[in-house]
Amino acid sequence: xxxxxxxxxxxxxxxxxxxxxxxxxxxxxxxxxxxxxxxxxxxxxxxxxxxxxxxxxxxxxxxxxxxxxxxxxxxxxxxxxxxxxxxxxxxxxxxxxxxxxxxxxxxxxxxxxxxxxxxxxxxxxxxxxxxxxxxxxxxxxxxxxxxxxxxxxxxxxxxxxxxxxxxxxxxxxxxxxxxxxxxxxxxxxxxxxxxxxxxxxxxxxxxxxxxxxxxxxxxxxxxxxxxxxxxxxxxxxxxxxxxxxxxxxxxxxxxxxxxxxxxxxxxxxxxxxxxxxxxxxxxxxxxxxxxxxxxxxxxxxxxxxxxxxxxxxxxxxxxxxxxxxxxxxxxxxxxxxxxxxxxxxxxxxxxxxxxxxxxxxxxxxxxxxxxxxxxxxxxxxxxxxxxxxxxxxxxxxxxxxxxxxxxxxxxxxxxxxxxxxxxxxxxxxxxxxxxxxxxxxxxxxxxxxxxxxxxxx
Amino acid sequence: xxxxxxxxxxxxxxxxxxxxxxxxxxxxxxxxxxxxxxxxxxxxxxxxxxxxxxxxxxxxxxxxxxxxxxxxxxxxxxxxxxxxxxxxxxxxxxxxxxxxxxxxxxxxxxxxxxxxxxxxxxxxxxxxxxxxxxxxxxxxxxxxxxxxxxxxxxxxxxxxxxxxxxxxxxxxxxxxxxxxxxxxxxxxxxxxxxxxxxxxxxxxxxxxxxxxxxxxxxxxxxxxxxxxxxxxxxxxxx
Numbered sequence: 007x008x009x010x011x012x013x014x015x016x017x018x019x020x021x022x023x024x025x026x027x028x029x030x031x032x033x034x035x036x037x038x039x040x041x042x043x044x045x046x047x048x049x050x051x052x053x054x055x056x057x058x059x060x061x062x063x064x065x066x067x068x069x070x071x072x073x074x075x076x077x078x079x080x081x082x083x084x085x086x087x088x089x090x091x092x093x094x095x096x097x098x099x100x101x102x103x104x105x106x107x108x109x110x111x112x113x114x115x116x117x118x119x120x121x122x123x124x125x126x127x128x129x130x131x132x133x134x135x136x137x138x139x140x141x142x143x144x145x146x147x148x149x150x151x152x153x154x155x156x157x158x159x160x161x162x163x164x165x166x167x168x169x170x171x172x173x174x175x176x177x178x179x180x181x182x183x184x185x186x187x188x189x190x191x192x193x194x195x196x197x198x199x200x201x202x203x204x205x206x207x208x209x210x211x212x213x214x215x216x217x218x219x220x221x222x223x224x225x226x227x228x229x230x231x232x233x234x235x236x237x238x239x240x241x242x243x244x245x246x247x248x249x250x251x252x253x254x255x256x257x258x259x260x261x262x263x264x265x266x267x268x269x270x271x272x273x274x275x276x277x278x279x280x281x282x283x284x285x286x287x288x289x290x291x292x293x294x295x296x297x298x299x300x301x302x303x304x305x306x307x308x309x310x311x312x313x314x315x316x317x318x319x320x321x322x323x324x325x326x327x328x329x330x331x332x333x334x335x336x337x338x339x340x341x342x343x344x345x346x347x348x349x350x351x352x353x354x355x356x357x358x359x360x361x362x363x364x365x366x367x368x369x370x371x372x373x374x375x376x377x378x379x380x381x382x383x384x385x386x387x388x389x390x391x392x393x394x395x396x397x398x399x400x401x402x403x404x405x406x407x408x409x410x411x412x413x414x415x416x417x418x419x420x421x422x423x424x425x426x427x428x429x430x431x432x433x434x435x436x437x438x439x440x441x442x443x444x445x446x447x448x449x450x451x452x453x454x455x456x457x458x459x460x461x462x463x
Numbered sequence: 464x465x466x467x468x469x470x471x472x473x474x475x476x477x478x479x480x481x482x483x484x485x486x487x488x489x490x491x492x493x494x495x496x497x498x499x500x501x502x503x504x505x506x507x508x509x510x511x512x513x514x515x516x517x518x519x520x521x522x523x524x525x526x527x528x529x530x531x532x533x534x535x536x537x538x539x540x541x542x543x544x545x546x547x548x549x550x551x552x553x554x555x556x557x558x559x560x561x562x563x564x565x566x567x568x569x570x571x572x573x574x575x576x577x578x579x580x581x582x583x584x585x586x587x588x589x590x591x592x593x594x595x596x597x598x599x600x601x602x603x604x605x606x607x608x609x610x611x612x613x614x615x616x617x618x619x620x621x622x623x624x625x626x627x628x629x630x631x632x633x634x635x636x637x638x639x640x641x642x643x644x645x646x647x648x649x650x651x652x653x654x655x656x657x658x659x660x661x662x663x664x665x666x667x668x669x670x671x672x673x674x675x676x677x678x679x680x681x682x683x684x685x686x687x688x689x690x691x692x693x694x695x696x697x698x699x700x701x
Contacts, residue, residue: 007578007579008581009583011578011581013638015578018566018567024564048492178605211516318639358562361562362562363565363575363579364547364550365521365523365550365556365558365562365578366550366551366556366575366576366579366623367547367550367551367552367554367579367627368547368551368579369543369544369547369578370543370544370547370549371544372547372579455524456523456524457518457523457524460523460558
């Protein structure tokens with residue numbers, strides 16, 4: 007029999023016992039729905055977790071330190087590395103531009119953190135200043151800002167940490183728009199010529215060093231743009247702790263003296279040019295992290311990322327999905343028993359019809375295919391209905407969660423997500439399970455003796 | 464008289480059924496030759512083995528021993544696929560209880576063998592219309608079996624049996640569920656088909672008078688054996 011004829015006959019047979027077949031199909035739909043709802047929850051929570059983590063700025067970043075062995079964040083104690091000593095590369099402006107030119111790199115910025123004296127209304131407060139890159143604009147820390155984010159990457163503005171703002175004023179909100187003055191130490195490069203002219207006395211130093219630095223006290227006036235609760239870069243060892251935030255470009259222009267200036271100086275390798283203790287490279291997508299990390303290692307620098315942590319997170323979610331899927335499949339297994347039952351009943355009911363079909367020349371294969379087609383059709387319709395139902399359950403869960411979160415004063419999140427691959431594979435799975443369920447009834451129908459079947463009343 | 468070319472040749476055919484511990488020999492070492500174009504009536508009381516013999520010759524059942532040659536092909540040697548093809552291409556069948564599928568229209572019932580034979584759709588509707596015309600049911604083709612009288616249903620079943628243009632028509636008590644006047648109409652139709660299409664017809668019946676009026680030959684069965692054969696002078700070809 008041709009496929010089209012088979013399909014027509016199958017649909018006709020299904021329509022005949024419409025109630026029973028609808029109930030069976032509904033059983034499949036409920037099974038698929040539970041599977042889809044469970045997995046959509048898994049997928050949704052995973053998507054939620056990764057989006058939150060991406061927003062945290064930890065998983066789309068590569069951290070670079072020089073191979074000189076400063077012990078950058080996460081690097082642990084410095085290991086003896088003979089090659090590094092032979093030809094180490096300074097983490098300087100040159101390197102920074104090299105990194106910026108790599109594919110998929112969005113931003114390269116140093117960690118700028120320095121001690122300052124903040125003056126406001128005649129009082130002075132000692133605290134740490136942190137440079138914030140432009141790409142942090144979307145970081146979750148700035149979601150609940152009082153006031154505004156920096157108006158431009160070079161705006162002479164500051165954002166204060168809430169606790170610090172409270173120190174400045176009992177009504178922190180009134181600070182927005184006010185001006186503060188930063189007093190800080192500026193690092194100045196001094197060429198060897200300058201040293202010999204200005205500091206004749208210390209000729210020995212001149213011989214040892216090809217350059218040097220001087221430190222000058224400076225002041226900078228900044229307008230307060232906003233106040234935030236949490237530190238946008240907290241979480242990475244040594245990166246947190248800032249209480250006044252500046253656009254990183256503004257911070258860089260200040261040339262503040264930092265800890266590694268002294269290290270440069272002490273090591274005697276400094277050419278007078280500034281080097282960075284560490285650079286953070288932001289990539290387009292967490293997927294690009296490994297590739298960028300490798301490229302930087304090839305350039306001769308230490309690079310690391312938190313992708314390993316993300317990877318173990320993925321493992322947790324895979325196990326999570328597996329168990330959710332297992333429970334969902336259980337419902338589908340019950341549904342497949344329903345299909346077997348319905349089809350076995352149909353054989354009893356349609357014994358005579360099977361006999362007639364065989365008498366008219368239907369092969370065993372024709373009869374088997376007919377029952378298979380019926381089982382498959384129930385699976386297909388049940389699968390499609392089930393995906394829709396599962397999606398609705400997911401929506402309901404999201405809706406309920408949103409209400410709960412709103413009561414807790416938390417932002418709404420989407421906890422259930424049905425991607426196209428989940429929908430497609432759920433339908434395919436439903437059809438496959440239905441066909442397996444049809445295996446026994448179809449085989450039994452095909453083996454029916456036509457003479458006995460025709461005699462059946 | 465019909466042509467003497469042998470179409471079906473049953474040789475020492477036996478068919479046993481197990482009923483619990485006992486073995487029932489429904490057909491017992493029976494041999495029979497049927498010529499092409501003949502109208503043969505298998506006559507006998509119930510349990511005489513006439514229906515079993517018909518099923519064996521129609522390829523619905525297999526003999527326990529012996530051989531049934533149809534156009535030289537031994538049915539006992541065919542696999543189930545081969546038998547299905549034989550039923551589809553060589554055989555048409557009519558039953559006592561009509562056996563039209565209740566949820567299909569008459570037209571769709573008649574179309575069923577053509578679906579199984581994978582005939583193209585335009586050719587199908589042409590042949591369905593033709594078969595329904597032949598049995599006088601053209602106007603009723605959209606009706607369901609439940610909307611038809613017994614005689615109409617049996618004529619519809621006949622159209623379904625003829626639509627594949629088979630060489631042999633098997634009829635198992637075709638008048639058994641009909642009143643005598645309607646039954647006679649059906650047999651007249653069979654006879655007409657035999658004459659106009661030159662078809663071989665093998666009919667099982669227990670009504671001797673009908674067999675004598677319409678068949679060319681009567682084979683009488685008792686306890687699974689052929690006990691008598693009568694060639695009729697009053698048959699259609701007379």
